[in-house]
Amino acid sequence: MGEKPKLIVNGVRTDGRKPGDLRSLKITAGFLHRADGSAYLEWGENKILAAVYGPRECVPRHDMNPYKACVRCRYVMAPFASLEEHGRSGPSRRSIELSKVIREVFENVVLSEQFPKTAIDVYIEVLQADGGTRCAGITAASVALANAGIPMKDLVSAVAVGKVDGELVLDCNKIEDNHGESDVPIAFAARNKDVLLFQMDGLLSKQELGKAFEMAEAASEYIHEVQVNALKEVYEKKKAEIEGENNGV
Ligand code: ADP
16 A cells, blocks of 8 residues: 555645545436446546446346335446456455445335335446545436436435544545545435445544534535436426427427
8 A cells, every 4th residue: 555645734625625525527328228227437636437228127037026126226336447457357255345335325215115016126337446436326327217217206416524633534535545544425315315235444432423424414415406407407408409300390
């Protein structure tokens, strides 16, 4: 890992941000045309594609639940996603764990009782990674699910808060993640602020944890806005296309 670099100098972080700043976030919904729903997200140096299929026939059949849809999730990182090429692109311990926690997030928001015996598949492909990819993946997948028309209690917005050089910072990048003292990814349901994912690396005091939650919650409102705008854009484009066709007749 090498020697720990100084991560905050005169209140400014390695990438020029203040402690409470997010990296720039851009989301395009409906990015892929073959999947039922999709989203492409750029969040700082993270580049992530999310695609959703379903509700569809549940294969293998032993996954099938007679009372609700089976929500499945696959998070993977491309071999070229980070600074060091990381060899094979198949599932690793890390990607299996992340797929599981992300699946649990969506099991709690998708209205799966409406689609018994079916499967809803969520694929998250990390093309470029720079820290915080689980939160970015959740944020993208939530837009992809909505884009697929899957009914949900709410959109999910996720962000991590970290502690670096003794200070709480929003949305850690990879250097901060590697050398920081703590990293706490949190996912919120947009409306009622249900916490759908909460993990913690390192240590925080009770006070710091409270502050970290506040920072993440405030940031989740902005993230939610970006998600909603991405979804609106798709419908506005469709609407304009239909109106154009009608005018052409
Ligand atoms: P998150 O991306 O949610 O912060 P981690 O804390 O596990 O998840 O990883 C932090 C960062 O470390 C990732 O975003 C990525 O840049 C890098 N990373 C993690 N696992 C690998 C891996 N197997 N190969 C290459 N880089 C990795």
